[in-house]
Amino acid sequence: MLRQFLLAASRSGGARRLVETAPYTRNVVTRFVAGESVADxxxxxxxxxxDGLLITFDHLGEDTVETAQAETITGRYEDLLTRLAASGTGTRxxxxxxxxxxxxxxxxxxKIALENARRICAAARDAGTTVTLDMEDHTTVDSTLRVLTELREEYPGTGAVIQAYLRRAEEYCATLADEGSRVRLCKGAYSAPDSVAFTARDEIDKSYVRCLKVLMAGRGYPMLATHDxxxxxxxxxxxGLHGREPGGFEYQMLYGIRPNEQLRLARQGAQVRVYVPYGEEWYGYLMRRLAERPANLGFFLRSLASR
Ligand code: FDA
Known part of the structure; x- marks a missing residue:
């Protein structure tokens, strides 16, 4: 119930204004978001x-309604990648x-998203790195996979996210488990109807394991995005069963969530990548993090009440 409420709020303009203008929201935001600027x-x-970790940067923003806004976000990614190229950080x-x-x-x-994504992929290649396409609401999955196919023709290292809660997740993984493919497997953070997604936790976890088996047995590069x-x-x-060395797959976690576990795995020799979001458009991202864990909501409400 609470999860559905928070996910609905993540798309509500009214709730957004309320949360964004609450005086102490920022205390909670900084737990999950690196800051508003590229420098942050x-x-x-x-x-x-x-600390020995790898990074994936996410310039926050979603559900763009104007072409100019899409253009701005594309430019921000190009700027970030130019800086990564200059600092030589592109390998990590x-x-x-x-x-x-x-x-x-x-x-x-x-078409617009594909063209903008092409520009970002070109900048990523110049920086010696790659792009992974996040997966959003279930209504966008087919379109995102079509864009992925187009991008991989020119930029074969482009990665995709598969959400294990989707009933078709295992089928998607089987299609993507080919040579050079990079697949980030997560549970799924959006609200999706019963007809397209598992909703019970144990069903989602079982689907995650089935997908993992397909990806680990395949010829691609599995990226295990979970804190579970x-x-x-x-x-x-x-x-281990499939003879993959530590360099043959990686764990991925979100910035601010289980940071000690991130370090523990890295110190054991595993590759661990942290998803680092930044930018001014943090609202939707924050609400999904709150929806994942009621304890975060308590922390958020306490931080508002204690001032
Ligand atoms: P689960 O939610 O069961 O959590 C397991 C444990 O992790 C919890 O018991 C707790 O200890 C900790 N934990 C999890 N979430 C927490 C939180 N918010 N705050 C504090 N502790 C928390 N989703 C999507 O739909 N599309 C996408 O493109 C992506 N991309 C993505 C990239 C990366 C790198 C990660 C790690 C995750 C995503 N996700 C995503 C989000 C994903 O779908 C999922 O919602 C979260 O990872 C939480 O699920 P877990 O697998 O961690 O399990």
Missing amino acids: ALTVGDRLIS AEVSVKLTALGQLLDDGE PRLIEIGGSLA
């Missing part, structure tokens, strides 16, 4: 890299991109 993101990124940092931020929901949006201790352990065992 790079500072956090440098610290994580010096990549970028994650939401196609709705690049214009996917506009008229003729798939049981799935992290199963992932490690499956990697």
